[in-house]
Amino acid sequence: MAIDGRALTDFLAVAVGRSGGRRVALALLAVLCASCSHADRIVVGAKNFTESDLLAEIAAQQIERRTGLPVERKLHLGGTFVCHSAITAGQIDLYVEYTGTAYTAVLKHTAGADADSVREAVAHEYRQRWALVWLDPFGFNNTFAIAVRQADAQRLGLRTISDLARVAPRWHAGFGYEFLNRADGFPGLAAAYGLHFAAPPTAMDLGLTYRALADGKVDVIAGNSTDGQLAALHLVVLADDRHYFPPYEAAPVVRGELLEQHPEVGRALLELRGKIDDDEMRRLNAQADIDHKDLHAIAHDWLAQAVP
Amino acid sequence: MTAPVVELRGVSCEVGTAPPRAIVRDVSFSVGPGETLVLLGRSGSGKTTTLKLINRLVDPSRGAVMVAGRPTGALPPYRLRRGIGYVIQEVGLLPHLTVAENVGLVPRLERWARERIEARVRELLTLVGLAPERFAERRPHELSGGQRQRVGVARALAVDPPLLLLDEPFGALDPITRAELQREFKGLSARLGKAMVFVTHDVREGLLLGTRIGLMQDGRLVFLGDAGEFRRSPHPEVRAFLEAAA
Amino acid sequence: MNLVRFYVDNAREVLGLVGQHLLLVLVSTAVAVAIGVPLGILLTRRPAWRGPVLGLANVFQTIPSLALFGFLIPLPLLGGIGARTAIVALVVYGLLPIVRNTYVGISGIDPAVREAARGMGMTDGELLRLVELPLAAGVILAGIRVATVVGVGTATIAAAIGAGGLGEYIFRGVAVVDNTLILAGAVPAALLALSADGLLGLLERRFAWR
Numbered sequence: 111m112a113i114d115g116r117a118l119t120d121f122l123a124v125a126v127g128r129s130g131g132r133r134v135a136l137a138l139l140a141v142l143c144a145s146c147s148h149a150d151r152i153v154v155g156a157k158n159f160t161e162s163d164l165l166a167e168i169a170a171q172q173i174e175r176r177t178g179l180p181v182e183r184k185l186h187l188g189g190t191f192v193c194h195s196a197i198t199a200g201q202i203d204l205y206v207e208y209t210g211t212a213y214t215a216v217l218k219h220t221a222g223a224d225a226d227s228v229r230e231a232v233a234h235e236y237r238q239r240w241a242l243v244w245l246d247p248f249g250f251n252n253t254f255a256i257a258v259r260q261a262d263a264q265r266l267g268l269r270t271i272s273d274l275a276r277v278a279p280r281w282h283a284g285f286g287y288e289f290l291n292r293a294d295g296f297p298g299l300a301a302a303y304g305l306h307f308a309a310p311p312t313a314m315d316l317g318l319t320y321r322a323l324a325d326g327k328v329d330v331i332a333g334n335s336t337d338g339q340l341a342a343l344h345l346v347v348l349a350d351d352r353h354y355f356p357p358y359e360a361a362p363v364v365r366g367e368l369l370e371q372h373p374e375v376g377r378a379l380l381e382l383r384g385k386i387d388d389d390e391m392r393r394l395n396a397q398a399d400i401d402h403k404d405l406h407a408i409a410h411d412w413l414a415q416a417v418p
Numbered sequence: 419m420t421a422p423v424v425e426l427r428g429v430s431c432e433v434g435t436a437p438p439r440a441i442v443r444d445v446s447f448s449v450g451p452g453e454t455l456v457l458l459g460r461s462g463s464g465k466t467t468t469l470k471l472i473n474r475l476v477d478p479s480r481g482a483v484m485v486a487g488r489p490t491g492a493l494p495p496y497r498l499r500r501g502i503g504y505v506i507q508e509v510g511l512l513p514h515l516t517v518a519e520n521v522g523l524v525p526r527l528e529r530w531a532r533e534r535i536e537a538r539v540r541e542l543l544t545l546v547g548l549a550p551e552r553f554a555e556r557r558p559h560e561l562s563g564g565q566r567q568r569v570g571v572a573r574a575l576a577v578d579p580p581l582l583l584l585d586e587p588f589g590a591l592d593p594i595t596r597a598e599l600q601r602e603f604k605g606l607s608a609r610l611g612k613a614m615v616f617v618t619h620d621v622r623e624g625l626l627l628g629t630r631i632g633l634m635q636d637g638r639l640v641f642l643g644d645a646g647e648f649r650r651s652p653h654p655e656v657r658a659f660l661e662a663a664a
Numbered sequence: 665m666n667l668v669r670f671y672v673d674n675a676r677e678v679l680g681l682v683g684q685h686l687l688l689v690l691v692s693t694a695v696a697v698a699i700g701v702p703l704g705i706l707l708t709r710r711p712a713w714r715g716p717v718l719g720l721a722n723v724f725q726t727i728p729s730l731a732l733f734g735f736l737i738p739l740p741l742l743g744g745i746g747a748r749t750a751i752v753a754l755v756v757y758g759l760l761p762i763v764r765n766t767y768v769g770i771s772g773i774d775p776a777v778r779e780a781a782r783g784m785g786m787t788d789g790e791l792l793r794l795v796e797l798p799l800a801a802g803v804i805l806a807g808i809r810v811a812t813v814v815g816v817g818t819a820t821i822a823a824a825i826g827a828g829g830l831g832e833y834i835f836r837g838v839a840v841v842d843n844t845l846i847l848a849g850a851v852p853a854a855l856l857a858l859s860a861d862g863l864l865g866l867l868e869r870r871f872a873w874r
Contacts, residue, residue: 188838188839189838189839189840191839191840191841192838192839192841195841284745284826286839287835287836287838287839288839288840290836291836291839291840292840312745312746312826312828313823313826313828313832313835313836314745314823314824314825314826315824315825315826315835318737318745318824318825318826321737321745322745322826325744325745327744327745327746327826328745473783475779475782475783495785496785496786496787496790497785498785499782499783499784499785500784500785501785502785504780504783504784506776506779506780506783508774508776509776509780510774510776510777510778510779510780510781510783511777511780512777512780512781512794512795512799513774513777513799514798514799523784523794524784524785527784527785527786527790570780573784574784583783
C-alpha cells in the first residue's frame with residue numbers, strides 16, 4: 111500500500127506541465143487517497159442490524175481510548191456476505207462476526223453443536239485462507255430466535271420448533287433476505303423440522319419483520335435471540351429441540367496485517383473478552399431499539415462502567 | 419312593428435374595484451329581424467365587450483340586455499348561447515374534428531338525429547361556398563384562413579338561430595379574401611333575414627354590410643343611424659372615421 | 665449464460681414476481697390517474713390552488729423512495745407491510761407528472777377554441793368532454809408515461825417492505841453478494857420500463873394534436 115507521495119506529485123506536476131501543477135497534483139492525490147484504503151486509519155465495519163452496529167461502535171471506541179489510533183466506522187454496511195467481501199478485500203479492517211454464521215454460511219460446513227470445536231475450526235480456516243484473525247468472543251450466544259406472538263403460543267401450546275411444524279401448514283412466515291438465502295437459515299431449518307407453510311415466506315427487510323409479526327401480517331419470524339424487541343413485543347421464542355442451529359458466539363474478526371502492524375489493537379480488543387453475556391447484550395440492544403438512545407452514548411457509557 | 423331580437427337598455431359594464439373602470443357606459447339600442455347593426459369604433463372603445471354582453475360571455479353591471487324579448491339572465495348561459503350564432507376573428511374551429519363535425523357541433527349538442535345533421539351540414543357548406551364532397555372530411559389545419567372562416571359562419575348558422583354575433587370576422591384575412599367574403603356575406607345576410615350585430619373597426623366594411631351603424635367611443639354610443647346619416651353627421655368621431663377611410 | 669439458466673430453472677418464480685411487479689405498477693398507475701387527472705382539471709378551474717397543489721406534489725417527488733416507504737409503514741389505514749403500502753407510495757410518486765401534465769395540457773389549449781366552444785353554448789361538462797380532454801390527451805398521456813416508467817423502477821424498492829416484485833431478486837442478490845441474482849431482477853425490470861415507455865409513447869403520438 112506504500113505510495114511514494116513525492117514521486118507521484120512530481121510525476122503529476124510534469125504531466126500537468128506548469129508550476130501550478132504541483133498544487134493541482136497534491137489536490138488530486140488527496141482526493142485519490144481519501145477514496146483508497148487507509149494507510150493510517152482503522153476501518154470498523156458492521157452488519158445491517160443494531161447489535162452489530164453497537165458492537166462495532168464499542169470496538170471502535172475501545173481502540174480509540176486505548177491506542178489513540180484514528181478509527182473510521184462503516185456501520186450498517188450490509189449482510190454477512192457483504193462484510194465478508196469487504197474484509198477480504200481489505201476495505202474494512204475488522205467487524206464482529208458470529209462463529210456459527212462463519213462456520214455454516216461462509217465456510218459452508220454442516221453445523222456442529224459444540225461451541226469450542228466450531229470456534230477452533232473457524233479460527234483456523236479464516237487464518238489460513240484469508241489471513242484473518244478471530245479474537246476471543248464477547249461472551250454471549252446470539253442464535254436465531256424463531257418467534258411467535260404470545261397469544262398464539264398460549265392458545266396453541268407452542269414451546270418448541272417441532273410444535274411449530276404442527277401449525278405451519280395454516281400459517282404465514284416472514285423472514286429477512288439473508289435468513290431466507292443462507293444454507294443454515296430457512297432452507298436448512300425447514301428440512302430439519304419438516305416445516306411447510308401455507309405459502310412461501312414473505313421476504314422483507316429484517317428490521318420490519320418484528321413489526322409485521324406484531325401487526326399480525328405474519329405469524330412467525332426469525333429474529334435474533336438478543337434483540338430488544340422480543341421482550342418489548344411480548345414474543346415467545348420457540349426452543350430448538352432438535353438442536354439444528356449451531357452456537358453463534360460473537361467475536362471480533364480482524365485482518366492479520368493490522369494486528370502485526372499494531373499489536374496494541376489486539377490487546378485493546380482482548381480486554382472485551384467475556385464482558386457481555388446474553389442478558390447484558392439484550393439490555394444494550396433494548397437501549398438502542400426501544401429507548402432509541404444514541405449508539406455512541408450507549409457504547410461510551412458501557413465501556414466507562416464495564417472496562418474502566 | 420316587429421319585436422326586436424336584441425335590445426339593450428342603459429347597459430353599463432365595469433371592471434376592477436380600485437377604482438372601477440367603465441368599459442361600456444349607458445348603451446341602448448335594439449336590432450330587429452333582417453337588420454344588421456354594425457358596431458364601429460377604435461380599439462378599446464368597448465364594442466367587443468358590448469357584443470359579449472349579448473351572449474353573456476360578459477355580465478352587465480347595470481341595465482337590461484334582452485334577447486327575443488327575454489332578459490339574458492333568465493336562462494342558463496349555455497341555453498342562451500345555443501340560440502345565438504357566434505363568429506370570432508380567430509374562428510376557433512376544433513382542430514381534432516373534421517369540417518363536417520365542426521359545423522354539426524351545436525346540432526349534436528342539441529341531439530339532432532344523425533341524418534338530419536348530415537343533411538344540414540351539406541346544405542350549410544354549400545351555402546358558404548365550400549363543396550361538401552371536397553371539404554366535409556378535411557381537418558381545419560388543411561384549410562386556408564378564408565376557408566376556415568367560411569366554416570365558422572356555417573357553424574354559427576347550424577341550428578338556424580335568429581341572431582348572429584360577429585366579432586371582426588374577416589380581420590385576420592388578406593385584403594382580397596376579405597373583400598370576397600364581405601361580398602358573399604352581404605348576399606347571404608340579405609337572403610337569410612336574420613338579426614346581426616357585427617363588430618368592426620373598418621369603416622368601409624361597416625358601410626357595406628350594415629343596415630345601421632353604431633359608433634362607439636370610450637364606452638359610449640355616440641352615433642346610431644343608417645349609412646346616409648353617418649356620412650352627413652357632424653360628430654367629430656364620425657368625421658375622424660370617414661376621413662381615415664377616404 | 666448464467667442468467668438464462670437461472671430463468672429456465674426458476675421460470676415459475678420469475679413469472680410470479682414479474683406478475684407481482686406488474687400488478688403493483690398497474691394498480692398504482694390506475695389510482696394515480698383516477699386521482700391525478702381530476703385534480704389537474706380542478707387546478708384549471710381554480711388557478712389559486714395551482715401553487716400549493718403542484719408544490720406539494722413536487723415535494724412528494726423529492727422524498728427518497730425508501731424513506732417514503734418507511735414513513736408510511738406506521739400509518740393505520742394506508743400503512744403496514746406489503747403491497748398496499750407499496751401501492752400508496754407509488755401513487756404518491758405518480759401524482760406529480762399526471763397532475764401537472766393534465767393542468768398544462770388543458771390550459772395550453774388555444775383560447776380561441778375555448779371561446780368559440782363557450783360561445784356556441786357548450787356546458788362545462790361538454791367543454792371538458794368534447795374539447796379539453798381530447799385536445800389535452802397527448803400531453804396527459806405523456807405524464808402517465810413518465811409516472812409508469814418511474815413506477816416500474818420504484819417498485820423494485822417495494823421488496824424491502826415485503827411487497828414482492830422483481831426487487832426481491834435484487835435484494836436477495838445484494839444480501840448474498842450474487843450478481844446473477846441482482847441481474848435476474850434488474851434486467852426484467854429495465855425491460856418492463858422500456859416496454860411501458862414504448863407502448864405509451866405510441867399511444868401518445870396517436871393523440872398528439874400539436
